[in-house]
Amino acid sequence: MSSLGLQATGAALAAIDRHVPALVDDRVASRLDGKDHTLWGPAAEEEASQRLGWMDLFEDSRELVPQIEGLRAELAAEGISRVVLAGMGGSSLAPEVIAATVGCPLTVLDSTDPEMVGNVLAAGVADTVLVVSSKSGSTVETDSQRRVFEQAFNDAGLDAASRIVVVTDPGSPLEQSAREAGYRRVFTADPTVGGRYSALTAFGLVPTGLAGVDIAALLDDAEETREVLATDDPGNPGLQLGAAMAGTDPLRNKLVFSDEDSGLVGFGGWAEQLIAESTGKDGTGVLPVVVDAGDPETLSAADDLLQIRLVADPEDREAPDANDASDADSVPPLRSEHAVEVFGSLGAQLLLWEFATAVAGRILGINPFDQPDVEAAKTAARGLLDATPKSKRPDTVIGTVEVTGPDDVVNGPAGSPDDLGQVLAAVAQLVPAHGYLAVQAYLDRVGYPELEVLRAALATLSGRPVTFGWGPRFLHSTGQYHKGGTPEGVFLQVTADSDLDLDIPGRPFTFGQLLAAQAAGDASVLREHGRPVVRLHLTERTDGIGQLLRAAHGTQGSDGA
Incomplete structure (x- = not known):
């Protein structure tokens, strides 16, 4: 079951009070759910019309579940248990968060540093399947990682083609070359979903499903949340979060992300890409700053910072023991009055932040789906x-x-x-x-x-x-x-x-x-x-x-x- 909620204070609460009524009146939630590409103005219409598939991806994504689970069983029968993911940006950040949060081993290779590549290779390839993940099919880092692994499989006397699984957009150069090479499986994703919004598509599901994540449950979790986010209601957490992120006055354009026992491992790193790449353009935007709880930014009173705290579901939190000195010592020092606390399960939060980022783009007056720089x-x-x-x-x-x-x-x-x-x-x-x-x-x-x-x-x-x-x-x-x-x-x-x-x-x-x-x-x-x-x-x-x-x-x- 999904859980989701947020609480805002100070400038964040004022931004919600200021912007959410207009968002509700403009039916932004239901229009976004209906993939209305006019929400971000005329200049963004062409791009937006091709980038809203993430709002209704569930049917297509569910069709992938038995295919991924079947492939995982095939690989396990052949003694292949190690999943290495070669991908960059949205192709790697979401799978890393999903696998780490669930506790399933997934080796993410998102570097061209020769030591990191060498160390992943040195762990051995005998029990390894390589997932090559690239929307464009031409990402130089991912192509380089594929090339060196293909050679390593061949050098080990293994059939390289049987050890490589591809995730890409239909019609990409990678799809064509992968089919010609006879790779083990080629999964194509919906091209109307941008990379940073692709957590619940094949890009997020294939590597994590092969690593052992219950991807059907993840989709169930997110789909329940969609019903909440699609509602034109002042209590809609997606509208509230988008307003808090982009609607403070003056704009608090540094979002200080700290995790306080949310249970979501590395979530800030995924949200960082989603928000920075979606909003950072035209000389404006909001910049996520991922920190540890108690770091200097979490204690700062600077007027351009907004605190974003990822916290545990209130129902799961233990009440502090007044007689326990360790509990008393763990209470954080001075806390900013301008903050948003967000809680929720993994699938719920993935969809929430995608939705809120799109809403933030509307408030900022930018196109949240391109990346011109x-x-x-x-x-x-x-x-x-x-x-x-x-x-x-x-x-x-x-x-x-x-x-x-x-x-x-x-x-x-x-x-x-x-x-x-x-x-x-x-x-x-x-x-x-x-x-x-x-x-x-x-x-x-x-x-x-x-x-x-x-x-x-x-x-x-x-x-x-x-x-x-x-x-x-x-x-x-x-x-x-x-x-x-x-x-x-x-x-x-x-x-x-x-x-x-x-x-x-x-x-x-x-x-x-x-x-x-x-x-x-x-x-x-x-x-x-x-x-x-x-x-x-x-x-x-x-x-x-x-x-x-x-x-x-x-x-x-x-x-x-």
């Missing part, structure tokens, strides 16, 4: 791969870390910074009064999760919200907001040399070269948009990470601006 970084990366440019000299070197960036960062009191702590402090000072800092780490996210401590350390130093993205996957997520959203970001890239590199079969470049081109390409596009970019390049990966972590820990006692 995503292609720019891809084009720049392709150009760099074709040109194979010589690497530029860094502005300064500190230990095993090369630093490139604006003069305020690379020139300290003595002409250059003495240590990385100085650099981090200088980066923090670049963030404007209502700006944000984005840390972008082009490394193995599974191998070096400790790097995420940079986020909270820099939030403390700057007194401003800080996002953390793993490259290149954030290029398919917050990358749209960075270039098309409110022009107030500062960007800290972390890149690294690696002792390991991997060839990409049939390509004239390696994984390492591809990753380097993606980082350099994105940095060049950001600079063209007038965004400050600082690059920290670790010439020795292990030593450089240690140096960076020591610098971050050394700043923890500093006061933010």
Whole structure:
């Protein structure tokens, strides 16, 4: 059974009171449920008319359930129990949340970092099926992952075609090549569902169903919620959440996502892509900032922050024991009065946030279904791969870390910074009064999760919200907001040399070269948009990470601006 609800305070509650009555009068809920493509204005009509399939996908999705379950049984009978998903953006983020929340093992390969790719390969392929997931069928990261796995299957003496399952849009280049190659199964999804809205389509269901998730129950959960969201009623949680996200006055355009025992594992990362890529355009939008409970942003009184707390269903919460000191100690300190608390089961929340994001797009006056700035970084990366440019000299070197960036960062009191702590402090000072800092780490996210401590350390130093993205996957997520959203970001890239590199079969470049081109390409596009970019390049990966972590820990006692 689905559960769903929200509670708003302060500016969020005022936004709901201000906007929901008009949304109800305009029948936005029932019109969205009926796939009315005129909801976002004339400029968005063509795109919207092709992107509303997520509102009535349940019949098509249910037809997939026996096919997926049958394939899973076939694979299990052959001793194939490990599911590896090669996909980027919406093709990987939703499956990762679904599998992790349910507790089913799914290896998500959404990187071109040679160490991460190499480690996934090193775990062995004898018991592995590869799910290749790409809407366009031409995503360079996914194609590269498919190529290296296909070779690994062949090198192990296995029939590669029998170990590869494809999910793509009908008519894509991938569908054609997969059928020609005789891959194990090709699933095509509804092309009227955009990637970031595809959690409950084949893109979300195939990899998770093969991993053991009860996808029929997930669909039941979401479909119950659709009935609630389709109602033109002031109590509609989708209308309320969309109004709170986009209707504060003045706009609180940083949504601080913290999880307080919601039971949804990694949900903020999926919502981050959905919201940032949908709303970050035309110089406006709302930026999700995913943090841990108690991080600096959750305690901030800044007037451009709105707290979004993912919480447990009230019926599932235990009442605190007044005589238990540990319960008393666990009560959070100062809490912002401008907040939304959202609870709900997994399927319910997936549909809720998709619905609310579409509503937010209407309030902001933008098209929530396009991503006009995503292609720019891809084009720049392709150009760099074709040109194979010589690497530029860094502005300064500190230990095993090369630093490139604006003069305020690379020139300290003595002409250059003495240590990385100085650099981090200088980066923090670049963030404007209502700006944000984005840390972008082009490394193995599974191998070096400790790097995420940079986020909270820099939030403390700057007194401003800080996002953390793993490259290149954030290029398919917050990358749209960075270039098309409110022009107030500062960007800290972390890149690294690696002792390991991997060839990409049939390509004239390696994984390492591809990753380097993606980082350099994105940095060049950001600079063209007038965004400050600082690059920290670790010439020795292990030593450089240690140096960076020591610098971050050394700043923890500093006061933010």
